[in-house]
Amino acid sequence: MPAVPLEPRRPWKGKRIVLGVTGGIAAYKTIQVARDLTRLGGEVDVVLTQSAQKFVAPLTFEGVTGRPALTDLFSAEGAALHIKLGRDADVVCVAPATADFLARAAHGRADDLICTTLLATRAPVVVCPAMNDRMYAHAQVQENLAHLGDRLGYQIAGPVEGPLAVGEADGAGRMIEPWQIEEAIGRALAVDEVFVGKHVLITGGPTHEPIDPVRYVGNRSSGRMGYAIAQAAWRRGAQVTLVSGPSSLPPPFGVEVVQVETAQEMHDAVSARIGESDINVFSAAVADFRPSAAHGSKVKRGETGPSLTVDLTENPDVAKDTRVARKTGSVSVGFALETDDVLTNAVAKLERKGFDLVVANDATEKGAGFGVSTNRVTFLSPDTEPDALPLMSKDEVAEEILDRVRSLVDRGQA
Numbered sequence: 231m232p233a234v235p236l237e238p239r240r241p242w243k244g245k246r247i248v249l250g251v252t253g254g255i256a257a258y259k260t261i262q263v264a265r266d267l268t269r270l271g272g273e274v275d276v277v278l279t280q281s282a283q284k285f286v287a288p289l290t291f292e293g294v295t296g297r298p299a300l301t302d303l304f305s306a307e308g309a310a311l312h313i314k315l316g317r318d319a320d321v322v323c324v325a326p327a328t329a330d331f332l333a334r335a336a337h338g339r340a341d342d343l344i345c346t347t348l349l350a351t352r353a354p355v356v357v358c359p360a361m362n363d364r365m366y367a368h369a370q371v372q373e374n375l376a377h378l379g380d381r382l383g384y385q386i387a388g389p390v391e392g393p394l395a396v397g398e399a400d401g402a403g404r405m406i407e408p409w410q411i412e413e414a415i416g417r418a419l420a421v422d423e424v425f426v427g428k429h430v431l432i433t434g435g436p437t438h439e440p441i442d443p444v445r446y447v448g449n450r451s452s453g454r455m456g457y458a459i460a461q462a463a464w465r466r467g468a469q470v471t472l473v474s475g476p477s478s479l480p481p482p483f484g485v486e487v488v489q490v491e492t493a494q495e496m497h498d499a500v501s502a503r504i505g506e507s508d509i510n511v512f513s514a515a516v517a518d519f520r521p522s523a524a525h526g527s528k529v530k531r532g533e534t535g536p537s538l539t540v541d542l543t544e545n546p547d548v549a550k551d552t553r554v555a556r557k558t559g560s561v562s563v564g565f566a567l568e569t570d571d572v573l574t575n576a577v578a579k580l581e582r583k584g585f586d587l588v589v590a591n592d593a594t595e596k597g598a599g600f601g602v603s604t605n606r607v608t609f610l611s612p613d614t615e616p617d618a619l620p621l622m623s624k625d626e627v628a629e630e631i632l633d634r635v636r637s638l639v640d641r642g643q644a
């Protein structure tokens with residue numbers, strides 16, 4: 231996701247990624263993809279078609295990947311280059327994928343380096359179409375895409391509706407954004423049979439409890455931890471629903487986001503879905519109290535004298551209250567953000583809220599807790615010793631949590 235500096239991490243780190251670029255104006259966005267994937271630790275080989283080179287230069291890609299950009303099927307240095315590329319690739323992605331490329335790929339043509347590489351590879355393939363909306367809607371283009379998706383098992387990512395290079399569109403045609411392409415590639419690399427088809431329900435963000443139409447009681451949670459878990463679970467192949475309190479983060483790619491405002495709304499949204507869920511992660515920082523009565527109009531200065539007293543009522547406990555409705559054998563993960571007696575308080579939450587795993591952290595510690603992109607957590611589960619991890623990014627913490635969830639699911643709990 232944008233805003234957080236990229237560093238080498240799973241699932242891109244150390245992976246060989248072939249990035250095919252075909253001739254559409256969206257090719258300029260693929261420069262960003264090549265750069266980000268390199269910063270995420272991937273070894274990125276960019277392959278450009280003749281027409282792609284009319285929009286973007288091979289040299290640009292060499293600059294951002296530090297590797298030669300490839301253009302020729304018949305080159306002196308690379309006899310059978312396509313065989314080597316295809317064999318070594320962990321994933322092949324084509325972005326943008328033009329209508330012409332889709333037609334050629336669907337027919338198994340072997341007239342350029344990217345099409346031959348596709349024939350030569352056994353790696354997963356991600357295709358990100360981009361074209362005029364009417365071209366995209368054409369029956370032949372749709373048939374080609376269906377063939378690539380259904381028959382060849384390619385992951386078709388996008389297109390979406392939105393402004394196109396020429397005029398406003400009536401329908402889909404716009405290539406998905408660079409960070410979404412990176413996530414689609416991440417899914418191809420990370421997909422795990424333990425997670426495929428599993429329903430994952432995640433709560434994230436703060437809740438806002440209204441005092442009046444413009445003020446609320448809330449907390450400093452950014453939602454970053456829950457959003458990172460949701461995105462990572464999607465990459466592993468799960469069907470993910472994120473019930474999110476107010477957050478300024480963009481919705482994770484491929485994830486169903488249910489926006490809520492208050493603890494009561496979060497409670498209702500979770501209650502309605504938890505019976506179907508195989509894995510539950512309660513990462514929201516739910517406000518424990520709400521104003522007993524929200525004013526219908528803005529409270530004016532002076533209206534209440536020199537002070538304003540807000541009477542608070544206890545909110546429902548989303549995790550605890552929905553315990554009885556959980557699916558038999560499902561796995562539940564909770565968080566414990568503490569300032570004192572971290573481990574003792576966290577262990578108590580295991581039992582009290584029916585968690586299989588608690589992720590404990592100390593809000594007073596530097597680099598942990600709210601509003602930062604890192605966390606230092608300790609995992610607690612019944613009958614095991616606390617497992618303390620070093621300071622790491624929230625994206626890495628998300629992967630560590632899912633590794634442990636995976637073991638619990640594997641042991642037959644979900």
Ligand code: CTP
Pocket residue numbers: 433493512513514515516517518545546547548549550563564565566567568579583
């Ligand atoms: N939680 C919840 N609903 C609440 C409060 C907490 O679902 N109303 C969940 C959180 O998402 C987290 C876990 O319960 O997974 C523990 O949250 P935390 O705020 O640490 O604990 P509290 O229940 O608020 O307990 P305390 O105030 O004693 O720390």
